[in-house]
Amino acid sequence: MEKLDKFDFNDKTILVVEDTETSIRFFDAALKRTNAKTLFAEDGDEAIKLFDENEIDLVLLDLNLFTTSGFDVLRHIRSKDNSTPVIVQTAYILSGEEQISREMGANDFMAKPIKLNSLLQSLNKFLQ
Numbered sequence: 860m861e862k863l864d865k866f867d868f869n870d871k872t873i874l875v876v877e878d879t880e881t882s883i884r885f886f887d888a889a890l891k892r893t894n895a896k897t898l899f900a901e902d903g904d905e906a907i908k909l910f911d912e913n914e915i916d917l918v919l920l921d922l923n924l925f926t927t928s929g930f931d932v933l934r935h936i937r938s939k940d941n942s943t944p945v946i947v948q949t950a951y952i953l954s955g956e957e958q959i960s961r962e963m964g965a966n967d968f969m970a971k972p973i974k975l976n977s978l979l980q981s982l983n984k985f986l987q
């Protein structure tokens with residue numbers, strides 16, 4: 860079994876933008892290990908609303924959303940502030956998506972399936 864690092868983000872709020880049930884369960888289980896407060900949005904409009912109405916410390920952003928593109932959410936976030944870390948994650952890597960994400964201000968980019976330890980280490984890097 861993979862040896863897992865132990866992190867405690869009990870004073871942090873993470874917004875998870877994700878529309879796929881299995882991925883939602885993965886992030887929910889992963890983030891519960893860290894004691895972070897989590898908010899879940901299943902589409903871009905909900906994500907933008909939650910981002911605007913809460914103090915968010917980090918965003919985990921799926922690019923492939925049903926109603927909106929994750930890029931629209933990223934654009935909105937970066938129009939508001941440059942400091943909130945955004946980790947983009949996607950199941951279908953299209954050519955150039957990582958570069959576009961980073962140019963638009965994403966701090967990290969992860970391909971699904973995401974390894975739990977990789978996720979935890981990326982969160983730790985940006986939440987410190």
Ligand SMILES: [Mg+2]
Nearest residue numbers: 878921923924
């Ligand atoms: Mg999706």
